[in-house]
Amino acid sequence: MYEERASRLSGAVVWTNRPSTQPVVRPVLPDGCMDLLWSEGKLLVAGPDTRAYVPEGPSAFWSGIRFFPGTAPALLGVPAHELRNRRVQLADLWPAREVRRLSDRIAAVPHPASALEALALERAEPPGxxxxxxxxxxxxxxxxxxxxxxxxxxxxxxxxxxxxxxxxxxxxxxxxxxxxxxxxxxxxxxxxxxxxxxxxxxxxxxxxxxxxxxxxxxxxxxxx
Structure with a gap:
């Protein structure tokens, strides 16, 4: 079941996607945004899409924060075009030691989506x-x-x-x-x-x- 809410970070959306008893794989459609994701103990980044992205399966629990268009690259330190139509681990973009520390922090709380939001509030700039x-x-x-x-x-x-x-x-x-x-x-x-x-x-x-x-x-x- 998918749920979302407005984030305290201006223009962003916090969301969760829980496995359901009747799982359906739905494509993620292009929307102009980038997401920071958490699933199965890993931090990942969803780059900007120009085509539908079809998840491999519906069984995993996902949390994410979807940034206002154009704001994620400053946080990630990577131009958006380098991540176009890609899903990459955050450890491929940031130092592995820093990502491990952040992963431990998120894994220790009951609501990963709120932890992702807190991380974004600490590090991201609101859209200018x-x-x-x-x-x-x-x-x-x-x-x-x-x-x-x-x-x-x-x-x-x-x-x-x-x-x-x-x-x-x-x-x-x-x-x-x-x-x-x-x-x-x-x-x-x-x-x-x-x-x-x-x-x-x-x-x-x-x-x-x-x-x-x-x-x-x-x-x-x-x-x-």
């Missing part, structure tokens, strides 16, 4: 104003070029910044955020054609192509 404005503008469907102008970025400067912060360029981030808008509408019962129009797609076929590209499934199969 420029980053929030960038993500908010793209999430609202603002054109990339107009957003860059409003923030005082050149096209190449914004692209380089986005690779480090998000793992891909601003146009890919905009498409992923648009997909998330569409999925939220479709899950609330909005018909597909209306979902496409309200999310900023040219038409329903355009929505279908993006869903297939980023998730490997049809919109109907995702909703089922």
């Amino acid at each position: 104003a420029a980053l929030r404005r960038l993500v908010s503008a793209l999430a609202a469907g603002r054109p990339v070029a107009a957003t860059a102008d409003e923030l005082g970025f050149g096209a190449r400067q914004l692209y380089r910044h986005s690779l480090v912060a998000f793992g891909y360029g601003p146009k890919t981030l905009a498409r992923i955020l648009r997909l998330q808008r569409a999925l939220a509408l479709a899950r609330s019962g909005v018909p597909s054609a209306e979902t496409a129009a309200r999310s900023g797609y040219a038409d329903q076929a355009h929505l279908s192509r993006d869903v297939r590209e980023f998730t490997g499934q049809t919109l109907g199969s995702l909703l089922r």
